[in-house]
Amino acid sequence: MKNFAIIGFGGLGKTHFLNLLKIEKERKDIRLSAICNADIESITKSIKINLGNVNLDDIDFSRYNLYTDYKEMVAKEDLDFVFIALPTYLHCEAAVYCLEHGVNVYTEKPMAITLTQCEQMMDAAKKSGKKLMVGQCLRFTGEYELLKELTENGKYGKPIKAEFYRRSALPTWSFDNWLLKDDKSGSCIVDMHVHDVDQMVWLFGAPDTCMTMSTHQMVDYESTYSLYKCGETVVMILTDWGIHSSFPFRYGYSVTFEDAYVVSRDGKITVYTNDGAFEPEINGGDCYHKEVNEFIEAVVDGKPFKTADISSVYETMKVVFKEKEISKKK
Ligand SMILES: NC(=O)c1ccc[n+]([C@@H]2O[C@H](COP(=O)([O-])OP(=O)(O)OC[C@H]3O[C@@H](n4cnc5c(N)ncnc54)[C@H](O)[C@@H]3O)[C@@H](O)[C@H]2O)c1
Structure with missing residues (x-):
């Protein structure tokens, strides 16, 4: 069983969450163990974004360990991969931290807010031998x-x-x-x-x-x-x-x-x-379902990235x- 977490649980974090629950049910070899967000209270709340409503009313959040600090989460959880849906200026620091701690990273687009940050993320992936994907949906x-x-x-x-x-x-x-x-x-x-x-x-x-x-x-x-x-x-x-x-x-x-x-x-x-x-x-x-699925198939099943190769996003x-x-x- 591979454990994973979501970091940043606003509009896109919640959108990915619902797709990931479906994939978790289909595959049965991955498990969402933790969620990290700046505040715990808003984690359980449904949200309306420009892409539509994300309804969380029927979700039992007691199954997940909830954190406000992703470093603490990475230290305490045995994670194989994370989905980062933080505001863009935080993508680089969170991605590099996770990669350096042996965790594969999917991060939302845009990759980062400077080219130097993009390069730091690619370097960290290369050095760690872990996978990095950016969700260009x-x-x-x-x-x-x-x-x-x-x-x-x-x-x-x-x-x-x-x-x-x-x-x-x-x-x-x-x-x-x-x-x-x-x-x-x-x-x-x-x-x-x-x-x-x-x-x-x-x-x-x-x-x-x-x-x-x-x-x-x-x-x-x-x-x-x-x-x-x-x-x-x-x-x-x-x-x-x-x-x-x-x-x-x-x-x-x-x-x-x-x-x-x-x-x-x-x-x-x-x-x-x-x-x-x-x-x-x-x-x-659904494009979000397809993209997170490509990442999971790359990380868990060892399939190549056929659509979202990191060098082309760079x-x-x-x-x-x-x-x-x-x-x-x-
Ligand atoms: N692919 C797409 O179509 C698409 C659409 C919208 C947003 N995005 C991208 O997704 C990312 C997130 O956007 P969003 O619209 O979900 O933003 P958002 O503001 O709705 O959510 C961001 C979440 O991150 C949390 N957060 C902030 N700082 C944190 C920290 N230090 N630690 C933990 N949690 C923290 C906030 O509490 C918030 O819940 C952005 O990079 C954005 O560009 C992509």
């Missing part, structure tokens, strides 16, 4: 899995140009409002823009050229407009969380292949060809931090 999401398939199988020819966008009202719901503080979240450019940059790198490789501009009106880096060339593919990414509060979250892409134009708008996908338009079948399944972070430097407030 779009890689596990049906409409993006379709793009990966099409760029790899060449069904519609080469990708010529691509546009990705992600827009939201200002996120004012996080613990201690850490999300709006650049030194804690990296702001929109690191927190939200990273999703589509990761798609670009995953699909087309790291860009050869990049032009980027950010605005800094409501908070630092609330929006980023970027243009890239990845090999022969021209890519545009628009990310914005500086929108007025009544605006609903919106995301999508359009990719022009030689023989088709593939458009995704808030989960609805259409393929336009010269012979007509249709809605393709896409992989089902390439993503290199692009993001370069853009941050280029588009800083003058």
Whole structure:
């Protein structure tokens, strides 16, 4: 039996918790033994986040050892792996600590708030021989899995140009409002823009050229407009969380292949060809369930990371931090 824990039990920690309980039931060879959060009281509370409601009403938390200090938890529990869903500025210190103490680490995206921190995490994984994965969830999401398939199988020819966008009202719901503080979240450019940059790198490789501009009106880096060339593919990414509060979250892409134009708008996908338009079948399944499952299969069953290899996530972070430097407030 492999024991594991969750560190950081807010919106994403609780989302992972419910998926992990399902996987625990299916596999029967892993056991959630402990949960760590800044305060114990909020652990048992259901939560409403922008992804929906996380209902914990029927959960018996007496089965778990609860901690406020992950170092104490690592010392007292016999852990094989942890899921880190802390505010981003804490990913590096918690991941490095766990790796150095022989514990495999899954951490939420974005990997960390500086490139140096990303490198420290990779070094700690290498030195410890333990596994490190970053949950870039779009890689596990049906409409993006379709793009990966099409760029790899060449069904519609080469990708010529691509546009990705992600827009939201200002996120004012996080613990201690850490999300709006650049030194804690990296702001929109690191927190939200990273999703589509990761798609670009995953699909087309790291860009050869990049032009980027950010605005800094409501908070630092609330929006980023970027243009890239990845090999022969021209890519545009628009990310914005500086929108007025009544605006609903919106995301999508359009990719022009030689023989088709593939458009995704808030989960609805259409393929336009010269012979007509249709809605393709896409992989089902919850992206968060799929990503934590890939980590567990890597750690417990020794399977390779087929989707979220850490070196490709590092390439993503290199692009993001370069853009941050280029588009800083003058
Ligand atoms: N993949 C996605 O789609 C997605 C969506 C939202 C958030 N995230 C990422 O998940 C991470 C967590 O975000 P969230 O929205 O769950 O944040 P959150 O503010 O809801 O939760 C963070 C939790 O960490 C706890 N915490 C803070 N400091 C701590 C400490 N020192 N020790 C123990 N616990 C501590 C807080 O009590 C809180 O419950 C972030 O990196 C964020 O970018 C990813």
